[in-house]
Amino acid sequence: MKTIADVMSRDVTSVSPDDTIRHAAELMDDLDVGALPVTEGNRLTGMVTDRDITIRATAAGLGPEETLVDEVMTEDVCHCYEDQSVEEVMEDMRDIQVRRVPVVSRDDHKLVGIVSMADLVLDDTDDGKTVETLRDISSPLPPGQPSTSPQ
Template sequence: MQMVSQVMTRDVRFVSPQESLQRAAQMMDEMNVGALPVCDGDRLVGMVTDRDITIRGTAAGKAPQDCHVDEVMSSDVRWCFEDQSLDDVMQRMADTQIRRVPVVSHDDAHRLIGIVSLGDVVTKASGRPEDVDRTMEKISTPSEPDRSPAGTGGGSPAAGAAAAGGTGLGSAADAGDTRAPEIGTPAGTDAAGASGASGGTASTTGTSGPRTGPRP
């Protein structure tokens, strides 16, 4: 049975909650990724995507150089552990249509130690290629509209939150919770398609920590 530790990308680059949206966007551009973990020190506290920056930041009239990441990020982020079964993570990715899952430590701090992307699954998963194909197909299936047509007044606040940035694996607010976490950030929060997600990783080193990111 293949484990998350066998396919995950380590030394992941992250952004601080107090970093500006402009800097977060620059980091995404440098690494050619569409999402970054948000960490306070090395503790995972959220995820920020290019869609968060666009919808919660730019569209809301916030100045990229003045607005902080914690104003637009998703704090309800799901994660997994490196000793979890890859099959389990793949199933959860498919069920929730997510393309990347942060990997955290088992201690109460839930320190960020890596990330599993759809690209990692496609290029590194061994055996049963039909499972990989099924995961990609489910993640790539169009989801329900993020919001109701203008003027209808339909849609729930939860749906709106998903449209703006989405929720993820286990809540960062529950970092002290030792129960087995769930995984992911819904695919609707990421502008990139599955084909882009399978394009590998980018890795460098920078001021915000080691930089490694799955291609969006």
């Protein structure tokens, strides 16, 4: 059984809740990513996305220099553990329609990596399950079903 530790990206950059959204946006631009984990002392506390910055901050008229990440981030994020099976995590990603999930250690909840659909596609040895997961994540939710926060 393949675990998330076998496929996840270990080189993950995070931001602090006390960083400005401008700093977060600059990191996203430099790294060419749309989401960053938010950590305090290496413990996962949330996620901030380009959408959080663009929609939440801009819609509320919040400026990039004075607005902190914790004002726009999503606190209750889906995460997984490094010892979980790839199949289990793909099922969770499919169910809540997210393309990336922070990976934390089971004992102390410290951020140890991130797993994305790209990681799973690059390691696609699962008889098409990855393609099925990607298709399900990309499908629009049925009308009336609440959406989850973007990640």
